[in-house]
Amino acid sequence: MTAVIQLDKVQFAWQQQPVLNIHHWQVNKGEKVFLYGPSGSGKSTLLNLLCGILVPQRGHVRVLSEDLTCLKPGARDRFRARHIGVIFQQFNLLPYLSVRQNILLAAYFGGSAPGAGHLEQITAQLELDSAVLARPAGELSVGQQQRVAVARALLNHPEIIIADEPTSALDTELRDQFVDLLLQCCEKNQATVVFVSHDKTLAGHFDQQQSLLQLSQHDEVATC
Amino acid sequence: MLISLAKASLFSRRLTVLLTVISIAVSTFIILGVDHLKNEMKTSFSRTVSGVDLIVGARTGPTNLLLYSVFRIGNPTNNISWSSYQQLKTSPEVAWTVPISLGDSHKGYRVMGTTAEYFEHFKYGQSQPLKLQRGGVFETTMQAVVGAEVAARLGYKVGDEIVISHGTGDVSFTHHDAHPFTVSGILAATGTPVDQTVHVSLGAIEAIHQQPARPSLTRGLSSKPAPEEHQHDHGPSHDHDHDHDQHDTAPSQTNHSGEHEELEPESVSAVLVGLTSRIGVLTFQRKVNQYEQEALLGIIPGVALSQLWQMMGMVERALALIALLVLIASMLGMTTMLLASMREREREIAVLRAIGAHASFVVLIIELEAILIALSGAVLGYLVLAAVLVGLDGWLVSQYGLFISALPFSLSTLGYLGLIVLLAAVLALIPAWLSYRRALVRGLSVSA
Numbered sequence: 001m002t003a004v005i006q007l008d009k010v011q012f013a014w015q016q017q018p019v020l021n022i023h024h025w026q027v028n029k030g031e032k033v034f035l036y037g038p039s040g041s042g043k044s045t046l047l048n049l050l051c052g053i054l055v056p057q058r059g060h061v062r063v064l065s066e067d068l069t070c071l072k073p074g075a076r077d078r079f080r081a082r083h084i085g086v087i088f089q090q091f092n093l094l095p096y097l098s099v100r101q102n103i104l105l106a107a108y109f110g111g112s113a114p115g116a117g118h119l120e121q122i123t124a125q126l127e128l129d130s131a132v133l134a135r136p137a138g139e140l141s142v143g144q145q146q147r148v149a150v151a152r153a154l155l156n157h158p159e160i161i162i163a164d165e166p167t168s169a170l171d172t173e174l175r176d177q178f179v180d181l182l183l184q185c186c187e188k189n190q191a192t193v194v195f196v197s198h199d200k201t202l203a204g205h206f207d208q209q210q211s212l213l214q215l216s217q218h219d220e221v222a223t224c
Numbered sequence: 225m226l227i228s229l230a231k232a233s234l235f236s237r238r239l240t241v242l243l244t245v246i247s248i249a250v251s252t253f254i255i256l257g258v259d260h261l262k263n264e265m266k267t268s269f270s271r272t273v274s275g276v277d278l279i280v281g282a283r284t285g286p287t288n289l290l291l292y293s294v295f296r297i298g299n300p301t302n303n304i305s306w307s308s309y310q311q312l313k314t315s316p317e318v319a320w321t322v323p324i325s326l327g328d329s330h331k332g333y334r335v336m337g338t339t340a341e342y343f344e345h346f347k348y349g350q351s352q353p354l355k356l357q358r359g360g361v362f363e364t365t366m367q368a369v370v371g372a373e374v375a376a377r378l379g380y381k382v383g384d385e386i387v388i389s390h391g392t393g394d395v396s397f398t399h400h401d402a403h404p405f406t407v408s409g410i411l412a413a414t415g416t417p418v419d420q421t422v423h424v425s426l427g428a429i430e431a432i433h434q435q436p437a438r439p440s441l442t443r444g445l446s447s448k449p450a451p452e453e454h455q456h457d458h459g460p461s462h463d464h465d466h467d468h469d470q471h472d473t474a475p476s477q478t479n480h481s482g483e484h485e486e487l488e489p490e491s492v493s494a495v496l497v498g499l500t501s502r503i504g505v506l507t508f509q510r511k512v513n514q515y516e517q518e519a520l521l522g523i524i525p526g527v528a529l530s531q532l533w534q535m536m537g538m539v540e541r542a543l544a545l546i547a548l549l550v551l552i553a554s555m556l557g558m559t560t561m562l563l564a565s566m567r568e569r570e571r572e573i574a575v576l577r578a579i580g581a582h583a584s585f586v587v588l589i590i591e592l593e594a595i596l597i598a599l600s601g602a603v604l605g606y607l608v609l610a611a612v613l614v615g616l617d618g619w620l621v622s623q624y625g626l627f628i629s630a631l632p633f634s635l636s637t638l639g640y641l642g643l644i645v646l647l648a649a650v651l652a653l654i655p656a657w658l659s660y661r662r663a664l665v666r667g668l669s670v671s672a
Contacts, residue, residue, distance in 0.1 A: 053577060074582055081580020088578065091571045096236030097229070108225045109580035152579065 002029050003062070004160060004192045005050060010059035012045055019045045020056070020216050027208075029159075032183055032193040034206035041212045043196055047164055050194070051084055052076030064159055081110040085153025085191070087182075089165035092149030095138030099128075102137050103152045110156040122151045125185050142169045143178065150182055154189050161186050163195045167202065179205045230592040233572070237565060244561050245601040247554040248644065252605025255547040255640055256631070260609070262540050264628050269533060272416045273525045275347030277505050280304065280312060280512055281494040283519035287535070290528040292326060293494040296334040296417045300326060303491035308518045312495060317508050319500045320345050323492035325429045328388045328400070333374045335388050335422045337429030337489075343369070345498055348416045358382050359409030362425050368405040369423040372413035380407050386422070388432065400432040430489045497522075551644065555651050558597060562590060562655040566662075573663050583663040587656040594652030595645055602644045606637065 005027040012020040020042045027033050037043035048054040049061050052068040053076070061068045064083055068076055080086075085106075093102045100119070107114050120130060126147040137145065146166055153161055163182065167175045179195075179202055186193045195206060203209045234241050273294045281289040282302030291297040313321045322345050325337035340361050343354050359382035362369055370380055380386070384407045390398040405424060413419055499508060505524055512522035573586050610631040620628055631637075 051578070077577075077580050077582045080578075086578035088574070092575060094229075094233075094572055094575060096232045101228075101232075105225075105229075105576070106579045109576075 003027065004029050004031075004064060005194070006060075006062040007049075008060045008062075010049065010056045010061060012042075012049065012054070012056045014045070020049070022046075022059075022216050025210075025215055027192060027194060029192055030190065031208050032186070032206045033195065034203045034209040035194060035196045035212055035215075036198070036200060036203070036209065037196050037212035038198045042216055043164070043212060046212065046216075047086075047162060047196065050160075050162060051080050051086060053080075077109075078111070081106070082112075082156055083159050085150075085156070085158040085161045087146070087149045087153050087161070087163040087166045089168045090142065090145075092152070093137035093140075093145055095136065097137055098134055099137050099140065099148050100133040102148060103133075103155055106152045106155045112156050114155060119151075119155065122154055122185075123148075125188065126151050126181060143174050146170065146178060147181070150185060154185060154191065157189060158191055161191045161193045163193065165197050165199075166195075167197070167199070175202070176205070226588060226592060230589055230596060233569075233589070234593055234596060240561050240565070241597060244554075244558045244597055245604060247557050248598055248601025248648075249605035249608060251547070251551040251554040252602045252641070252644060253609045254550050255644075256606060256609050256637060258543045258547045259636065259640065260613075260631055261628070262543070265536070266533060268415055269536075270526075270529060271349045273346075273529075274349060274351050275345065275498065276496045276525050277499045277502060278497040278509060278512065278522045279494055279525060279528075280497055280520055280522045283521045286521065286523045286528045287532050289494065289521055289523055290525070290532060293324060293496070294417065294525065296326070296336070296421060300493040302519075303493055304495065304520065305491050305518055306489055308515065308520065309492055309495055311515075311517070312497065312512070315508075315511075317499050317501070317504050318497055320498040322346065322496040323426060323489075324494050324496065325426055325489060325491075326493045328390060328429065328432075330374070330386055330388050330422045331378060333371075333420050333422055335368075335424060335429075337424055337426045337492075339426055342423065342496075346418075346496065348414050348418065352414075354414065354418065355412040356409045357412040359407065362408045362423070362428075365425055365428045365431055366403060366405050367408035367424070368428075369409040369411060370407055371411050371419040371421045371423075373419035374422055375407075375410040380410065382407055382410065388422070388424070403428075403432040426489055426492070551647070554601075555598075555647050558594065558648060559651045559654055562594060562652060563658070566590075566655050566659050569659075570662070573659060577663055583660050586659045586663050587653075590656040590659060591649055591652050594648045598645045598648030599641075602641045606631070606633075606641065 003026045005025070007022050007025040009024070010020060010022045011018070035043075035046075037046070045054065049056060049068075050063065052061075052063070052071065055061070055069050055076075059069075063079070066079060068079070071079065093099075094105075097105070103119055103123070104114070119133075123130070123133065128144065128147055128151065132140065132144065132148075137148065140148065146169070149166070150161075161182075166182070167178055170178055182195075183193065183205060193206075195202070196212075279289060279293050281293060281300060282304055284301050288298060288301070292300050309321070309323055312318065320341060322338060322342045324342070326334060328335040328337075343356075343361050347353055356369070357372065357375075359369075368386060370386075374380065385404040386407060387399050387401045387404050390400060405422075405428070411418060411423075497508075499505060509522040509524060512520050576585060576589075577583070613628060613631050617628070617630075
């Protein structure tokens with residue numbers, strides 16, 4: 001099993017306050033990891049570290065064997081565009097652009113030209129009919145928006161998908177459906193999934209689960 | 225991609241963006257308008273007199289002499305005696321002279337006494353002669369040639385009778401209505417103060433002041449007995465340049481010059497002089513200034529005009545300053561608009577960051593938006609000004625005698641537009657920099 005994500009002795013503090021302290025954490029290729037992270041557990045910081053937006057004060061963050069801590073900011077941004085797809089809990093799309101333009105933004109920043117029919121293929125996988133593509137993203141329902149976000153995250157064939165509470169704006173019925181669809185699509189595209197949520201009921205969909213509270217052994221963090 | 229993103233983003237905030245564009249358009253309108261007006265003023269200024277080598281008047285300031293002899297502004301403080309005029313006229317260097325006599329008005333328009341040679345020698349613009357639109361030059365004493373604006377505003381036709389008032393105020397209480405004039409001709413528009421002048425013969429000016437019949441008072445005062453000798457109680461404020469105190473003594477000069485003049489004046493307000501050779505202007509000017517019999521002043525119109533323009537430069541700079549302040553205000557408005565939008569756009573920025581945008585991308589987007597706003601505002605302002613100038617052209621000429629040519633697209637216009645866009649780009653660095661900092665620190669987390 002090859003490690004896709006590997007964190008070693010990572011320490012991150014925000015304005016002198018320690019936020020994260022991870023001795024070792026590893027995610028292997030093809031795994032679908034559920035990361036339990038209640039608010040205040042340093043969840044956002046971990047995601048920013050994995051995406052290369054923030055770098056830890058100490059330790060190493062290796063993604064796909066690339067040490068992000070050694071890359072320059074511009075290189076980290078390019079790395080993120082090509083290898084990582086990010087899905088937020090809400091507001092993933094620019095409301096004034098069409099769905100198609102929103103998806104193609106990923107291709108623009110990833111410096112890739114999606115092959116003919118690739119975009120349609122991905123949107124079909126996510127059960128979005130082609131009529132939706134021309135509509136402004138702001139007009140879509142939240143469920144549709146989240147599926148468009150997944151389509152965009154998958155456009156550049158990323159090795160890793162990071163989802164940050166993508167279901168929190170959905171109601172219970174849609175929630176499980178969405179998580180299944182997401183995992184199914186990631187499997188088809190051979191992407192490793194890190195799914196962060198405070199909702200433990202979703203853990204059943206995943207083959208691995210991990211609590212951020214245990215991962216980060218910082219007393220201060222644990223108490224807040 | 226970048227541009228279409230910026231455009232879409234601006235379009236999604238079209239109301240605030242539109243207002244900002246309009247405010248920039250207004251300031252562009254003002255800046256370009258002031259600049260254009262200044263240039264037009266300068267042109268029309270230098271157009272007012274041409275072909276005259278020297279203007280001679282009684283000793284006063286050069287600007288004052290220029291103002292009353294050419295622009296019909298202010299009043300002569302003193303006159304030149306007829307004998308000095310004759311001396312001037314017969315000087316060997318002199319090719320022609322045109323005496324002018326000022327001090328009366330007609331419904332707020334200045335009346336100028338002169339000779340028929342005026343219409344022959346006085347030039348404006350690029351040595352363009354005065355042209356009669358209708359009728360002819362005055363041939364008898366009681367005829368008048370009116371400027372284009374006078375005719376248009378007061379609706380005069382050839383053959384109409386007009387009454388000249390004493391003094392130059394808008395409201396005059398004494399009218400020379402015992403001596404009505406007949407309009408003999410109407411001049412074509414020139415865009416110079418000539419349009420606002422009523423021209424009569426020198427002899428006519430003398431005649432209306434010399435006749436024993438005293439000018440009557442206006443109707444409101446007519447019941448009261450008229451002053452015994454109206455010429456003596458003018459007082460210093462009633463600036464009349466004809467020497468009434470001596471009007472009883474008949475003019476004693478012998479050489480009768482003007483063909484049309486039955487009466488010979490004792491003095492004139494100023495003399496326009498043309499020399500046989502322009503090379504001798506400075507020498508002749510010195511000669512005039514050193515004339516011993518009378519304190520005279522000779523000015524070269526071009527030199528005096530540029531001195532006057534320098535004085536006007538103050539006003540011009542003040543206008544330019546105001547235009548600049550308006551621009552700065554609208555630019556600050558735009559910066560505020562961008563700053564205010566940054567908060568709601570935090571999410572947008574987080575999304576763009578997540579899909580791989582560098583933090584500096586934010587700077588680019590904001591700069592691009594500011595430039596687009598400023599550019600469309602500046603272009604809009606230019607177009608509106610150009611359209612307004614074209615639309616108002618006829619009205620400005622007929623109402624104010626203002627000749628303002630169409631707005632050119634010159635290098636200086638381009639400079640102003642460039643300045644506006646540049647200023648916008650510099651000011652947009654403030655919100656751009658703040659967002660950049662935030663994008664670096666906040667990363668993917670949205671409004672924590």
